[in-house]
Amino acid sequence: MVEYASIVAAVAILVSSIGGTLGSALPATDVTAAAAVANVAAKQKVSGAEARAAYAKAPFRRTVLRYLYAVGWVGAAKDRASCQAALLLGPKPKDAAVQFIRRSPKVLTRLRAAHVTVSQAATAIGRGVVDGCA
Numbered sequence: 001m002v003e004y005a006s007i008v009a010a011v012a013i014l015v016s017s018i019g020g021t022l023g024s025a026l027p028a029t030d031v032t033a034a035a036a037v038a039n040v041a042a043k044q045k046v047s048g049a050e051a052r053a054a055y056a057k058a059p060f061r062r063t064v065l066r067y068l069y070a071v072g073w074v075g076a077a078k079d080r081a082s083c084q085a086a087l088l089l090g091p092k093p094k095d096a097a098v099q100f101i102r103r104s105p106k107v108l109t110r111l112r113a114a115h116v117t118v119s120q121a122a123t124a125i126g127r128g129v130v131d132g133c134a
Contacts, residue, residue, distance in 0.1 A: 033067040065124040072128025083133040094126030
């Protein structure tokens, strides 16, 4: 059986990889967001076409939230087996995202500039992670 601590660590790594993409300004248009998602996917060795499709299917209207959803999806799609184990045994992705966001002043600054709350961002990332694990 997989140890609970290793699952928590896997979720933390997943969320931190998502956070690394938030270091610059969040995209404001669909064109820049789709390009950014494809770039994130390439860095994570995930199909750019699948990542853009995830962005297009995101269950949010706002570009920023769709982008965060797609980044969560990419982070999960990178290693689906570990992601599925983490979902079963670890904390909820939304909770892990909230913890990461609150510990990162840079991410908080970017979210505030985009007029996105921590809860909204964590919901979008968490939903993307869950959908990306499928």
